[in-house]
Amino acid sequence: MSNLKQTHIVPRKTLDNIKPYSPGKPIWEVQNELGLTKVIKLASNENPLGASPKAIDAINSFVTEIHRYPDAGAKLASAAIASKLGIKAEEIIVTNGGDELISLVSEAFLEAGDEIVVPSPSFSEYEFGAHLMGARTVAVPLKEDYQYDVDALLAAVTERTKIMYICSPNNPTGTYIPAADLKRLIEALPEHVLLMVDSAYSYYASADDYTSGMEYVRAGYPVIVLQTFSKIFGLAGIRVGFGAAPEAVIRTILKVKEPFNVNALAQIAAAAAITDEEHVQASIEVNQLGREQLYEGLSELGLSYTTSMSNFVLVELGTEAKSIYDQLLAKGVIVRYGTIWGLPRHIRVTVGLPEENECFLESLKEILG
Numbered sequence: 001m002s003n004l005k006q007t008h009i010v011p012r013k014t015l016d017n018i019k020p021y022s023p024g025k026p027i028w029e030v031q032n033e034l035g036l037t038k039v040i041k042l043a044s045n046e047n048p049l050g051a052s053p054k055a056i057d058a059i060n061s062f063v064t065e066i067h068r069y070p071d072a073g074a075k076l077a078s079a080a081i082a083s084k085l086g087i088k089a090e091e092i093i094v095t096n097g098g099d100e101l102i103s104l105v106s107e108a109f110l111e112a113g114d115e116i117v118v119p120s121p122s123f124s125e126y127e128f129g130a131h132l133m134g135a136r137t138v139a140v141p142l143k144e145d146y147q148y149d150v151d152a153l154l155a156a157v158t159e160r161t162k163i164m165y166i167c168s169p170n171n172p173t174g175t176y177i178p179a180a181d182l183k184r185l186i187e188a189l190p191e192h193v194l195l196m197v198d199s200a201y202s203y204y205a206s207a208d209d210y211t212s213g214m215e216y217v218r219a220g221y222p223v224i225v226l227q228t229f230s231k232i233f234g235l236a237g238i239r240v241g242f243g244a245a246p247e248a249v250i251r252t253i254l255k256v257k258e259p260f261n262v263n264a265l266a267q268i269a270a271a272a273a274i275t276d277e278e279h280v281q282a283s284i285e286v287n288q289l290g291r292e293q294l295y296e297g298l299s300e301l302g303l304s305y306t307t308s309m310s311n312f313v314l315v316e317l318g319t320e321a322k323s324i325y326d327q328l329l330a331k332g333v334i335v336r337y338g339t340i341w342g343l344p345r346h347i348r349v350t351v352g353l354p355e356e357n358e359c360f361l362e363s364l365k366e367i368l369g
């Protein structure tokens with residue numbers, strides 16, 4: 001095929017707005033590029049303990065069945081999730097990662113010219129979903145110390161606003177919206193706005209006044225709660241997440257879903273992982289200790305960071321941040337550089353195992369001299 005031929009095929013205009021997603025560097029890539037053997041990845045908020053053992057067993061026992069199409073309704077997984085959350089299976093949609101839920105919600109609700117309201121800085125997939133549909137993103141900056149600004153969020157709503165996104169704990173800042181503020185926001189939102197509460201990191205949030213927003217789903221508000229199996233359940237590679245929302249909202253989203261969106265192994269893994277209390281508890285503990293370890297080490301180095309309710313910490317490094325990020329990479333420590341969120345003075349580091357956190361802190365110390 002010649003390139004000349006392709007130039008006559010015109011993609012949709014809105015694709016010009018889509019910036020490619022910039023993922024954390026994979027371990028093998030850094031090994032190959034830099035000729036390193038020991039590389040640690042603290043860049044994608046994965047679970048350092050690995051996957052839920054219950055999920056691994058379920059996958060192993062199901063591998064011989066992969067010649068069959070998966071269940072189009074993901075019924076086993078929906079039922080397990082619903083029973084865990086105390087809601088109806090009809091109030092759940094299982095998706096190919098939480099990312100797919102964001103795309104499906106965008107496809108189901110956004111017309112060209114509609115608006116979404118998002119916090120800034122936050123997760124980039126919300127804007128991606130809007131661009132896909134030719135909708136406009138209205139970004140509302142977080143306040144000082146990356147706190148949510150409920151008044152500014154409400155002020156950004158127009159008659160064209162279809163969806164508002166709240167990411168709590170927020171990626172990449174680790175800050176969260178207190179329950180009272182979420183309540184005030186939900187009660188003040190006009191009826192034509194659907195609220196998505198992205199609680200991908202809810203299990204790590206230890207503040208007393210944190211909420212995942214699930215009580216609003218139970219009470220029938222136009223609220224979708226996003227959850228994922230990629231983070232605390234350790235299943236990022238197999239791609240599975242879900243949304244919880246009132247039945248009418250779920251029914252609408254199901255209209256745009258591909259029949260076999262979630263593969264068979266992901267479904268069986270999700271159904272097993274959601275019941276794996278032991279793995280969840282162990283993961284919460286490792287994370288809490290790891291956060292403290294990072295805070296302590298960063299303080300000793302005289303660096304400022306944002307207190308996190310999540311499994312990552314946003315660290316302020318100042319004007320040398322990019323260079324420090326590169327030097328960490330050269331030492332085989334992969335973190336995320338903040339420029340993708342408009343934070344060129346920051347890096348985001350995922351909480352790892354104690355020895356990984358130590359390695360990060362030691363490397364940082366060497367770099368800073």
Ligand SMILES: *Cc1c(COP(=O)(O)O)cnc(C)c1O
Pocket residue numbers: 096097098099100123167171198200226227228229230231236239240241
């Ligand atoms: C990781 C993440 C998700 C979902 O990721 P998937 O791997 O697609 O399930 C959603 N929201 C935020 C904020 C995340 O960080």
